[in-house]
Every structure is written in structure tokens, then in C-alpha cells.
Amino acid sequence: MSKAVEQQTIRVMSGLALEVAVNRSIKPKFEAETSYLLDFDWRPTAALMRDIEGGARADMIIAISGSMDRLVADGIVRASTRTKLADSILGVGVRAGAARPDLSTVDAFKRAMVGARAVAYSKAGASGIYFAGLIERLGIAKEVNARAVVIPMGFTAEKVASGEAEFAVQQVSELMSVPGIDVAGPFPDDVQVSSTFEAAIFAEAGNEAGARAFLETLSSPAAGEAYDRGGLQSRLVRG
Numbered sequence: 085m086s087k088a089v090e091q092q093t094i095r096v097m098s099g100l101a102l103e104v105a106v107n108r109s110i111k112p113k114f115e116a117e118t119s120y121l122l123d124f125d126w127r128p129t130a131a132l133m134r135d136i137e138g139g140a141r142a143d144m145i146i147a148i149s150g151s152m153d154r155l156v157a158d159g160i161v162r163a164s165t166r167t168k169l170a171d172s173i174l175g176v177g178v179r180a181g182a183a184r185p186d187l188s189t190v191d192a193f194k195r196a197m198v199g200a201r202a203v204a205y206s207k208a209g210a211s212g213i214y215f216a217g218l219i220e221r222l223g224i225a226k227e228v229n230a231r232a233v234v235i236p237m238g239f240t241a242e243k244v245a246s247g248e249a250e251f252a253v254q255q256v257s258e259l260m261s262v263p264g265i266d267v268a269g270p271f272p273d274d275v276q277v278s279s280t281f282e283a284a285i286f287a288e289a290g291n292e293a294g295a296r297a298f299l300e301t302l303s304s305p306a307a308g309e310a311y312d313r314g315g316l317q318s319r320l321v322r323g
Contacts, residue, residue: 093121094294095142097128100209100239101172101255101281102146105314112275114301120294127236128209135198136160139289140315143295146302149280161284165296168305170316171278172176174211176268177241177252177259190222193272196251198227204249211254211306214277222275227276255279257315267315280319 103126106135111122115282125132129147136145136155145152145161146169155161176196179185185196197203197219206212214232219225233240233249241262251268252259259267270276283302285295301307308318 088116092119092291093123093295094144094291094298095123095125095193096144096146096298097125097127097132097140097142098130099142099148099281100148100261101279101316102170102314103107103255103313103318104257105170105310106259108314109310110301110307113140113306114298118297119282120297121223122298127130128206130213131208135242139223141286143289143291144283144298146281148284149282153283155284159287163251163284165283165285165299167299168281168319169281169285169302169307170311170318170320171280172255172257172316173257173270173276173278174214174253175259175270175315177244177262177266178250179244179247182266183252183265184319187269188273190272192275193275194222194224198224200228200231200241200250201251202233203251203253204235204240204243205253206237206240209254209258210279211258212240215253218275229263244287254273255315260315278317281316 129151133151156163188193204214219228233243239262240254241259243249244252245262245264250270259265283299287296308320311318
């Protein structure tokens with residue numbers, strides 16, 4: 085990469101939940117209207133944090149609040165740039181056009197998970213970690229895991245699209261990232277959890293000016309609309 089191109093490139097580490105909103109709406113518009121290029125590292129926050137602990141850095145990070153707390157406390161990101169973007173909830177994905185399971189109550193959810201041919205979830209993502217603990221608490225872990233398709237990281241709905249699993253469990257916005265997938269619905273309220281995603285600029289950002297420009301875009305009304313369309317719930321203050 086030439087020095088000129090490097091100076092115009094903004095390197096962003098990001099959790100997977102914002103992929104739909106960013107790649108379909110925010111990134112193309114930002115790159116068309118500015119001289120900057122965006123280089124994203126899309127992975128679960130837990131995987132990004134492991135690399136950061138090993139010394140990896142970028143210009144900006146988008147991560148869940150708990151991880152951002154640690155990054156601020158350790159001085160790895162600039163606390164003054166910390167910005168809440170959107171909330172993400174958990175859901176279940178099915179192949180497009182397939183029958184949708186009843187997820188209206190916890191009992192219905194349990195029946196759906198136990199009765200599924202196979203449920204795909206990720207062992208590295210926050211959603212998969214939560215789901216693994218949830219099925220233990222609900223007393224259905226043995227039945228579900230006997231036929232589960234557990235991936236290291238990435239989009240679980242790809243396993244539904246390929247026919248390897250009947251249901252995919254992940255953030256609703258992540259399910260929307262995979263073509264050929266319908267979101268059957270969110271988890272029941274009694275077992276639902278919400279993750280807040282925030283952005284911040286690294287203290288050692290190589291392209292601080294670019295990162296600040298992109299952070300401004302991520303905080304704009306147009307970005308808030310993109311979050312809502314992308315299966316998230318915007319946390320931006322609406323004027």
C-alpha cells in the first residue's frame with residue numbers, strides 16, 4: 085500500500101452486528117462523499133479484544149459496551165470519542181420461505197430449539213456464548229447440542245443457507261447479513277438480551293483525522309436510519 089493510499093485509509097475493527105447497516109448504506113455513501121477508504125476487520129468483539137490484548141491496533145473500533153469499558157480504562161481508546169451507536173437483540177433465522185417457529189414464549193422457544201433438526205450458533209460471539217449458557221439454564225443443552233452446528237466465529241445463518249442447520253441463532257442484524265435467510269423473530273422477552281455497540285478512536289490511531297470524519301458520519305441522522313433498517317435500534321440522540 086502506497087503512503088498516499090495509507091494516509092487516506094481508515095482502519096476499523098468492528099463487531100459483526102453493524103455489518104448490514106455499514107456495508108449497505110453508511111460505507112458506500114461515506115466513501116463516495118469523501119476522499120477516504122474504509123478497511124474493516126469484521127469479527128466478534130471477543131476475537132477483536134484478544135488481538136488488541138496482544139498489541140493489535142487500528143484507527144477506530146466498534147464494540148459492545150463492556151469491552152469498550154475495558155478499552156477506556158486501559159487508555160487504549162480516547163474516552164472523549166466514545167459514542168453509543170445502536171442496540172442489538174438476539175433472534176432466530178430460518179431459510180427464506182421456510183416455516184417460522186413459534187418463539188412467543190420461553191416454553192415455545194424451548195420446544196423449537198429441541199425439535200430443530202440442527203441449531204447453528206457461534207462459540208466466539210456474544211450471542212453464541214449467551215445461547216450456550218441459556219440452553220443450560222433452560223435444561224435443554226444436551227438435546228440441542230447433540231445436533232448443533234457450532235462454528236468458531238462468523239455468520240451462523242450461512243449454515244442454514246447451506247442446509248447444514250434448520251435454525252441460526254445470532255444478533256438479528258447479523259442474521260440479516262446472509263442472503264436467503266428470513267428472521268423468524270426475536271428471542272422471547274423473558275430470555276432476551278440487548279447489547280449496545282459503541283465506537284471510539286484508538287489512542288494510537290494512525291489516521292486520526294479520517295477516524296474523526298467517519299465517527300461523525302456514524303453519529304449522523306442518516307446512520308441512525310441505517311441502523312434501524314439493519315435490524316438494530318439506534319441509540320443516537322435525535323434532534
